[in-house]
């Protein structure tokens with residue numbers, strides 16, 4: 001695309017335009033991905049500053065540099081075009097949308113946000129939409145799906161440039177609807193700016209990511225931005241509406257503020273979409289879903305009350321989009337697994353092993369309280385808290401795990417630049433607090449593999465070993481190295497070793 005078509009060049013302060021007819025061959029915000037003729041966005045990040053990589057981008061052939069640092073007042077490379085903007089991320093969102101010709105204008109876009117259950121709700125919703133007969137793209141924490149192509153993503157919500165490129169490839173493959181998982185970081189950092197959302201759902205809201213948001217108010221208002229984006233969507237090709245969890249006090253606040261049709265889901269019968277006659281099993285759930293458009297009996301392959309909530313969130317999105325109840329039930333029933341969420345590891349052992357992505361007190365509470373209720377044996381939980389993430393949440397996680405477990409083994413979960421021992425001690429504070437009320441054994445084993453092995457050696461017939469926090473992740477991040485680690489693979493390997501010894 002021609003530079004002049006991408007930018008209204010009169011808008012910008014400092015600029016050095018070599019040729020406004022220049023053809024931009026691609027966009028990149030990481031210098032390592034720059035190719036000849038590219039436009040490079042120099043983003044001031046949290047770990048480092050993209051401005052430091054401008055030289056690298058130029059060496060790789062960048063033709064245009066978009067930057068914000070006012071210190072760069074007289075760029076040394078006169079043969080490049082330089083454009084100084086106030087906020088590079090915001091500009092990147094606008095320019096990427098323009099470069100890819102606003103793909104979200106040509107498709108139906110569903111946004112899913114909330115503290116927990118986003119990924120699971122996305123999987124349910126995508127399956128429903130596909131079972132209704134139309135291909136549907138997906139961008140979530142564990143993967144991005146564009147037709148037959150599946151990619152692993154680094155972030156839940158990728159940078160604006162990556163999202164626009166991904167939606168464009170969907171359109172190019174004839175896919176005209178997509179489900180997008182939207183994190184609070186994605187909203188606060190403008191990663192989703194420039195998208196036209198037709199409908200949005202908020203699964204639930206409890207304080208999370210406070211190391212980044214600093215206050216619940218900021219977290220809440222970031223999440224609300226998704227609703228505002230549906231309101232501001234001028235596309236109007238599809239009915240616009242908002243779905244919230246009617247059983248969640250924080251979500252309910254949004255109902256009164258929303259200017260769009262807003263519907264609720266939950267377990268209580270006053271919700272627009274609710275469940276009744278729920279029968280919980282350790283490997284499935286049976287229930288009747290009631291909606292204003294009829295009732296459906298559904299058998300979910302996923303167990304637990306949280307799975308019911310996620311299925312209801314997806315049902316509400318689908319029903320108010322105009323999909324028949326029968327198709328909704330079919331899509332829910334076709335969702336056999338969500339990667340890293342409640343994955344059972346079975347090597348023929350006489351205790352149950354579950355790998356799950358529960359990584360905050362709310363997720364741990366939902367899953368562990370369910371396990372405690374369903375299982376007669378001991379509950380042995382292996383968990384850790386992320387380094388460089390909100391320190392206050394660690395004792396809360398420890399306390400929650402201790403409340404529902406007979407044995408807690410505290411281990412590492414991406415220590416990053418923090419001392420893993422200190423992180424584990426923070427979690428132990430919560431465990432110790434709970435110990436005053438309930439009997440629970442606990443220990444710290446920092447090596448995650450060793451912690452899992454210890455859990456297995458303590459487990460007896462009928463017990464459950466719950467491996468929490470890493471779900472589908474395939475790595476463990478330390479200050480100086482990233483090692484391969486996947487809870488499912490390690491558990492299976494250790495269980496097989498036990499069988500052969």
Ligand SMILES: CC(=O)N[C@H]1[C@@H](OP(=O)(O)OP(=O)(O)OC[C@H]2O[C@@H](n3ccc(=O)[nH]c3=O)[C@H](O)[C@@H]2O)O[C@H](CO)[C@@H](O)[C@@H]1O[C@H](C)C(=O)N[C@@H](C)C(=O)N[C@H](CCC(=O)O)C(=O)O
Nearest residue numbers: 029030031043045046047048049050053155156157183185
């Ligand atoms: C805190 C945060 O959001 N960090 C994200 C952010 O990184 P950053 O701004 O710190 O970037 P940086 O590493 O300082 O680098 C600055 C710039 O220099 C560039 N660079 C760097 C090196 C180089 O050689 N050349 C170069 O050009 C980088 O590409 C970047 O543009 O931008 C990166 C590029 O998109 C993200 O991958 C990175 O996510 C990291 C991995 C992360 O852990 N993010 C978490 C906190 C996050 O965003 N999580 C949410 C929610 C998850 C949930 O709900 O649980 C998510 O949406 O994933």
Ligand SMILES: Nc1ncnc2c1ncn2[C@@H]1O[C@H](COP(=O)(O)OP(=O)(O)OP(=O)(O)O)[C@@H](O)[C@H]1O
Nearest residue numbers: 115116117118119120141306309341357358363366
């Ligand atoms: N509705 C829910 N309420 C409470 N906990 C939930 C809910 N859904 C899932 N969980 C718990 O949270 C974990 C993560 O679920 P899921 O990935 O669907 O949420 P998420 O919001 O996408 O999280 P992330 O953005 O961090 O990937 C699950 O493994 C489960 O333990």
